[in-house]
Amino acid sequence: GAVVSQHPSRVICKSGTSVKIECRSLDFQATTMFWYRQFPKQSLMLMATSNEGSKATYEQGVEKDKFLINHASLTLSTLTVTSAHPEDSSFYICSAIAPNPRSGSYEQYFGPGTRLTVT
Amino acid sequence: RKEVEQDPGPFNVPEGATVAFNCTYSNSASQSFFWYRQDCRKEPKLLMSVYSSGNEDGRFTAQLNRASQYISLLIRDSKLSDSATYLCVVNEEGRNAGKSTFGDGTTLTVKP
Numbered sequence: 001g002a003v004v005s006q007h008p009s010r011v012i013c014k015s016g017t018s019v020k021i022e023c024r025s026l027d028f029q030a031t032t033m034f035w036y037r038q039f040p041k042q043s044l045m046l047m048a049t050s051n052e053g054s055k056a057t058y059e060q061g062v063e064k065d066k067f068l069i070n071h072a073s074l075t076l077s078t079l080t081v082t083s084a085h086p087e088d089s090s091f092y093i094c095s096a097i098a099p100n101p102r103s104g105s106y107e108q109y110f111g112p113g114t115r116l117t118v119t
Numbered sequence: 120r121k122e123v124e125q126d127p128g129p130f131n132v133p134e135g136a137t138v139a140f141n142c143t144y145s146n147s148a149s150q151s152f153f154w155y156r157q158d159c160r161k162e163p164k165l166l167m168s169v170y171s172s173g174n175e176d177g178r179f180t181a182q183l184n185r186a187s188q189y190i191s192l193l194i195r196d197s198k199l200s201d202s203a204t205y206l207c208v209v210n211e212e213g214r215n216a217g218k219s220t221f222g223d224g225t226t227l228t229v230k231p
Contacts, residue, residue, distance in 0.1 A: 110162040
């Protein structure tokens with residue numbers, strides 16, 4: 001099936017610094033990617049929809065100036081957590097929609113996630 | 120009220136047991152339904168899509184009742200490797216296709 005990668009897989013940073021997370025679609029083009037966040041023992045919460053060549057669409061309660069999203073190409077979306085604070089520590093996961101050649105339908109493929117720890 | 124609600128769990132069952140998970144959703148515009156499996160500290164992996172006609176994949180059977188806005192997952196002959204968190208996921212169609220709403224998940228532990 002389609003492959004989505006994320007980098008880095010794990011990052012530790014100091015409070016006040018910025019961290020960039022990359023999400024790549026490896027064998028398909030993704031005009032739309034999605035960024036989720038998952039806190040311990042909670043489910044995934046959609047943060048924003050990343051649209052290639054245009055501004056991201058943020059979910060209610062997500063600060064667009066804090067979580068900067070850039071989708072500059074059909075295979076790469078980046079999420080930058082600016083001025084990170086300990087409460088931003090979380091598991092960040094991206095996803096993209098791609099056709100499943102076996103079923104003929106579209107499926108959502110998730111990246112492996114990035115575990116961010118802000119100290 | 121959450122958009123997608125699941126059994127709170129956790130479920131602790133012996134190997135070979137049959138276990139059923141329930142899920143309800145509140146958005147009547149929802150069109151696509153899925154069960155995902157998430158292992159500890161990993162990303163979710165698609166287990167199966169859910170259709171009104173019901174679908175079966177080996178030991179797993181998923182059912183959808185649109186009238187009741189209810190989704191279920193049945194696991195027969197549980198294996199140790201089935202231990203994971205099972206996420207009920209609902210998508211809209213059209214402009215919002217791909218925007219998934221996740222339930223909080225139900226944790227299953229299968230014991231020898």
